[in-house]
Amino acid sequence: DAGVIQSPRHEVTEMGQEVTLRCKPISGHDYLFWYRQTMMRGLELLIYFNNNVPIDDSGMPEDRFSAKMPNASFSTLKIQPSEPRDSAVYFCASSSPSGSLHTQYFGPGTRLTVL
């Protein structure tokens, strides 16, 4: 399996622009997670889905952030409008309850810089 796939790997944008991050989970995994990692705050869970349905979005920082999972093989995280404080590495992860309960497989991340 190719693992969790994220695109783009790097994104540089200007404040106020819309940013869309994409994720393809491992085939057969029914849980998908979006995380954000910064030096100051570490790795934080933003939102997670089960069977394409959002289960917990309490980590989404504000209304500028939204996430969707239209089907089992694709999810997006959108920031509109973007701000410099959104600069971070965004990770997508997936897992399956048929495996080790807490094994989350992370993608390589998208490094976002907002100027």
Added chain:
Amino acid sequence: QKEVEQDPGPLSVPEGAIVSLNCTYSNSAFQYFMWYRQYSRKGPELLMYTYSSGNKEDGRFTAQVDKSSKYISLFIRDSQPSDSATYLCAMSRSGGSNYKLTFGKGTLLTVNP
């Protein structure tokens, strides 16, 4: 007080040393305890996980959980340069929200040849 505290280091040791990494936590509802390893510019990968208190060993790695003290540890024996990475502890509750992980900030480890 943050739910999970982890000393960010950095920690630098010679090859072959025994490494001890630790986290403390405040939420007594945490039942599952994990250690993830993250190489530079990569995503984290699960290294070990334990349920409730006790020890678990896997090769050169040993994870310990002391729920009475709300303290978890990861020991690395005979450390190798390839162990150089950031180590993140993670925890979750049991029950319906047991897929929601709370991470420490990570400890950066360098093993020098």
